[in-house]
Amino acid sequence: MSQPTPRVDLPQVPHGATAQRLTWRFLPRALRAAVEQRLGGEVVADESKESGFTTGFASVLRTADGGSVFLKAASVVAQEQVAAAYRDEITVLRALAAHDRALPMPRPLWVLDDDAWVAIGFEVVEGRPPRRPWRAVELERALDLAEEIAAATDPVPAGLALRTISEAEPSLLHAWEMLPDRPHRDEALALASSYADLPLTAFCHSDLRDDNVLLDDGSAYAVDWNHACLSTPWQDTVDLLVSAYGDGLDVEEVLARRALTRDVDPEHVDRWLAALSGFMADAALRPAPLNSPHLRTHSRWYAEATWRWLGERRRWH
Incomplete structure (x- = not known):
């Protein structure tokens, strides 16, 4: 199949590299400690996901003994709108988790939410976004x-x-x-x-x-x-x-x-x-x-x- 020819003569975003996100070492020490407690070990590797258009933290974290989580996190003060969006997502995820039909989404594992940060831990799905232009x-x-x-x-x-x-x-x-x-x-x-x-x-x-x-x-x-x-x-x-x-x-x-x-x-x-x-x-x-x-x-x-x-x-x- 030949490569599709885009019809729209406008600058394209750099697909897969549109976000500017914090990385693991720049998260507050207390939040990192709480995440590692949930993981049961020290985080030794992190892979930031650079797609999307928000500044929220979004990384796959891995421990030395094979533990892993996909973590989304946002500061309640510095990233107020992103933190509010994550809280909205938590509400939706909890209702969907109680639903009697499984949905095609990474399974949410736990939530950390206080006056400073909102964080959601998901199971890691070893997938990738579709390529653009679309195949x-x-x-x-x-x-x-x-x-x-x-x-x-x-x-x-x-x-x-x-x-x-x-x-x-x-x-x-x-x-x-x-x-x-x-x-x-x-x-x-x-x-x-x-x-x-x-x-x-x-x-x-x-x-x-x-x-x-x-x-x-x-x-x-x-x-x-x-x-x-x-x-x-x-x-x-x-x-x-x-x-x-x-x-x-x-x-x-x-x-x-x-x-x-x-x-x-x-x-x-x-x-x-x-x-x-x-x-x-x-x-x-x-x-x-x-x-x-x-x-x-x-x-x-x-x-x-x-x-x-x-x-x-x-x-x-």
Whole structure:
């Protein structure tokens, strides 16, 4: 199979190297001691994971006797938003752990949470993110993962007090009102605002990008569950296909045959693409955070990929 040719003529982020994170030796001594107590030994090796766009600590830690953990940690004071996101994820993980169906995710092992730091220890999955540009085989595995999540969370697990995605991110519906005028903006706004009229009742990971997917020899796993919400059952699938479109793959063919999207009204898919493109275009105009230098490049790329795909579907171009 030939290498896909990206359709979007914009700078790309350095996939797999987008984050600037603390490493093990820079964590506070008290936190390191608490983690080593949980591990039952001194940490002798750490491998920082540099994908994603937050500054939270994210490393695989190993002890001399073979113990290991994937640790996520954030300072409550210095990384307030990241720590809050980890606490949101803890709430979701606890509800999912009590669910009677296993989900495709690394198993959470323990939590450390005090006034200074929030930390979550996970089992180590010896996997890697899909390669970018997307390869068709790896895209199919990621789409299988989206369908597995949808099946395992139908009905929505008890104990999850989830908001709808339009409640969690209201700007999805209205971002086009704040953006500079362009052809078809009013139509895009009408589409985006009507997404909330759809039945938003299915569990949705809602951040299922390539950097939140791990592939090993036979399985696929989703990570970073702090954005879970209620949406359409097919949103995660379409989210994956946005980046595949931008990488040059024929996503309409995929959309027409995958289980979660083949029977969906095309107008409904367009509503979500309009909402997502406006949301990303608005995000791209915000000042770039110093500690996440690639975030705005990421936002611009997704905004353009989503807009171009929507434009092709609407025959705007």
